[in-house]
Amino acid sequence: MKSKVIKGISFLLALDLVFLLAFAKSYSTLTLFPPFFYAxxxxxxxxxxxxxxxxKFSPRIRSIELLFLMAIFYLIYSFFNPGIENVEIILRQFMIFGYGICLYVIMKSVFINKTIRKNFAQSVMYFGLACVTVQILYIPFVFLYEGKNPFFERWYFSPIIMMGIFILASYILLNVKDKLLKNILFASVFIVSFSTGHDSTYLSLSMIYIAYLFVVSSRNHRIILTMSLFIAIVLVFYFIPSFTDxxxxxxxxxWKDSLLRIANNYFIFGDGFGIxxxxxxxxKNLNSLYPDVPKSPRIIGDEIYLTAPHNSFLSMAIHIGILSIVFLFYPIKEFFTNKSLRMDKEILFLTLSLFGMVVFCAFNVILELPHSSSIFWIVLFGLIFKLSEKIGIPSDE
Structure with a gap:
């Protein structure tokens, strides 16, 4: 009975990801029970x-559990804060952690199944492949039926596709043996990413490739790579207008305002939710950067509560303090201290995928929203559980 239920939950989780890919915001914003229970x-x-x-709590991931306990404490505090009254806004802002809490319970439950644990990385790869395949099919549709240039504008079929692009690109680097074919396939995914219209997508892919080279290279090559990266960053900001627009x-x-706000809270404390x-x-200064025309990204009305600083980790720190970021990534420290783990293809694949997502989240509003946050948490928790498995911490059967 237990095995069947766990497999059923895994099926629902996979189905949820398929719906996020196939129906995009039509699914994630579909209200089933007003005012804020979406599909x-x-x-x-x-x-x-x-x-x-x-x-089961065992094996414990204490920093993650502490992170979520902090978030719940601040949630309760926000409900009793006399200056914050809009319950819907409080809950919407809390979901930057709420989605993670849900996925933690789900992933920890399904990962006790040996088959699911064994096939996890492969399943993540298939999802990445599905995302890229959908986007490849969507490109000619945009060109032929919309009559638009499908590149360098935001023509992604679903927001979660960017996450899938990072996953497939990471898998290609780690599992295609022929160097020429590896680079051709990676370049093909890179070209597909131009149809997303996000500079941060290209940046994330570039950082994945550089991180891969850094891990597999010798020490001398790493020094050369670091110097080349520094020169490349300078050239990008000098020659590519979109990085200085x-x-x-x-x-x-x-970001400056957010960092000052975090510093004023001594970095440790947060402002809670509903703020x-x-x-x-x-x-006022942000709005002055854009003309007052239709569809300009001006922050007015309730948007002051919904428009986050386009960096999910700054949003976390604003809500509950900078320790939230430390607790979030502390469980993957073993990857950086254990060379054998860095050379493990499965671990490195999940780490590179997560790294691409982290870079993307650092420039966009991702974890605050339902459209593509799930796959971030799935990959993060899958990596943490796999690291625990590799270093000998047993999983419950």
Missing amino acids: HDVMLLIMVLLCIPYF VNVKWRLLF PYGTEETI
Whole structure:
């Protein structure tokens, strides 16, 4: 019975990812129970309820559990804060951690199954392949039926496709043996990424490739690679306008305000949930960067609570302090201290995939929203559990 339920939950999790890919925001923003129970959220809640009888804390991931306990404490605090009254806003902001809590319960429950554990990395790869395949099929549709140039504009079929691109690119680097074919396939994925219209997508792919070279190279080659990377960064900011345009200025202004806010809280504390993401002066300065025309990204009304600083990790720190970022990534420290783990293809594949997502999240609003945050948490927890498995911490059967 237990095995069947766990497999059923795994099927629902896979189905949820398929729906996020196939129906995109039509699925993640579909309200089933007003005012804020959306289809994706309800699916996660159903899986969590099914997991509860089979959930075991052992083996413990204490930093992750501490992170989520902090988030829940701040959530309770926000409900009793007299200056914060909008329950819907409080819950929407909390979901930057709420999605992670749901996926932690789900992943910890399904990973007790030996078959699921064994095939996890391969399943993640298939999802990445599905994302890239869908986008490849969508490109000619945009060109032929929309009559638009499908490249360098935001023509991604679903927001989760960018995450799939990072996954497949990482898999290609680690599992295609022929160097020429490896680079051709990686370049092909890179070209497909141009149809997403996100500079941060190209940046994330570039960082994945550089990180791969850094891991597999000798020490002398790493020094050369580091110097080349520094020169490349300077050239990118000098020759590519999109890395110095108004969007970059908008982010830098918002990030500066966020960092000052975090510093004013001594880095340790947060402001809780249901709060404006920027000060009144900063919002005014951000809006001044764009003309007052239809569809300009101006922050007005309730948008002050919904428009985050386009860096999911800064958003975390604003809500509950900088320790949230430390606790989030602490469990993967073994990858950096254990050479044998870095050379393990499965571990390195998941790490590179996660690295690409982290870079992308550092420039966009990702973990705050339901559209593509699930796959981030799935890969993160899968990597953590795999690291525990490789270093000899037993999993419950």
